Amino acid sequence: MRHDFIDRYSRLESPVHALDPRAKAIALFAVIIACVTTPANVWWPYAIYAALVLIIANASRLPFSYLLTRMLVVAPFVLVVAVCVPFMHGAGPTYDLGVFSVTQGGLLVLWNVAAKALISVSCLILLSSTTEFADLMHGFERLHVPQFFTTVAAFMYRYIFIIIDEAERMKRARDSRNFRGRWLWHIKVIGHMVASLFLRSQERAERVYQAMSARGFDGSFPRWKETHMHAPDWAFMGIITATALAGRLVVLWK
Template identity: 45%
Template sequence: MKHSFLDQYSDRDSPIHRLDPRTKLVASLAFILIVVLIPIVNWQAFVIYLSLIVALLIISKLPPLYVLKRSLVIFPFVLMIAIFIPFFKSGEIAGSYNIWLWRVSISYDGLLILANVVSKAWLCILSLILLSSTTKFTELLKGLKRLGMPRMIVLILSFMYRYIFVLVDEVMRMRQARDSRNFGGARLRQLKTIGNMIGTLFIRSYERGERIYAAMLARGFDGEVRSLQRLNFKKADACFGIAFGLALASPAILLLF
């Protein structure tokens, strides 16, 4: 198996890794919601939140370079927004440039939107990286189930997670076989090859699903999956929750005084 890229770092050990997944899920969701709600003009709040996230990333002992690289996922979206910025016509003009035939003028309103979106998106993605790199996926699923996600979805997700590794292996083998047979040529031909590969993969996956179901039936599956592990909400979770809540509320408190 060559897919270490799935679920990296989530089996390490740190105070953050040891927290209950529910604590982390609720904290992340609250963090993201508040970051999205705060207007960018309160930039002090963003500085506080950034330092909060950076502190947690340091405590969790995640490699900084890995976190930075991961956070670049939002880059294509940022680029797309940036392209549309000059088209916001309202507001004072910050500067205008001649690019070949077009006259492009950029307004402060447009720049504000870009700053707003980029800073919010970056904070949110950092918190999401923190969540998913410190919690095993199976733990996350347990947390989601206890937080009210439908049982069926959680079961399907846990199966999906198991078989992702198997099917990703399968795809990698198929790709290797394809590449060793001189893959290339006209674009339509390439797409046809990929279509055939995905079709084969579908048939194999479907048949695998049926075999798995038969094997489960043979072992007495009745629609219920029982697990021995229980989640437990510890004192550390309560402390973390209170501290995190205070940190989230701190910009509002600072504004009051």
């Protein structure tokens, strides 16, 4: 398996990659919160948020095809909402499309969900693809996220690939023995797979824990480089957050 499939592009070199994780996290979370709370009937704040996302994406030198593929994660939800549009009781004029009709209110719902979901998801993708996982966790720690979470997450990240590989091996072994699970009663096989996956992962955890204790693990990871907020970090955080909040507040004011 390719082991860098999550933060595959997090080691690129670009102005966005070089920023402090805290600055990126706060700025992008601000864009998400501003976007999610913006009412649907005004379109131009969404243009501002989309422009911010595009500028950051462009500066980060991430391939656009990669961003687009990752954004497909919200496609199922948007599709479900789109299928439901004809059944929505919205206000406004009704458009007749032959077999069914849609209301303007229903289309507004679809636009609202699609715009918010896409902008929010692209912010999250930008954050995770421009920051190495360890740096991101360290950044959260500096933002006073309890160390319990960052340490558990670090272990999870370290072992997830090994366990997924293990699961893939079991799946291959199962499939090569002509397993064709198509119905709910085939599930017993999967139950046994999950059980042995759990036992193997626990036994691995015990070995890892003993090895780490033997090497003096005290519950925290030593860092070999310290991050600092410099002028560009403050500038990035300030400009992005202020623009997003401005877009949100002007709507409120009107």
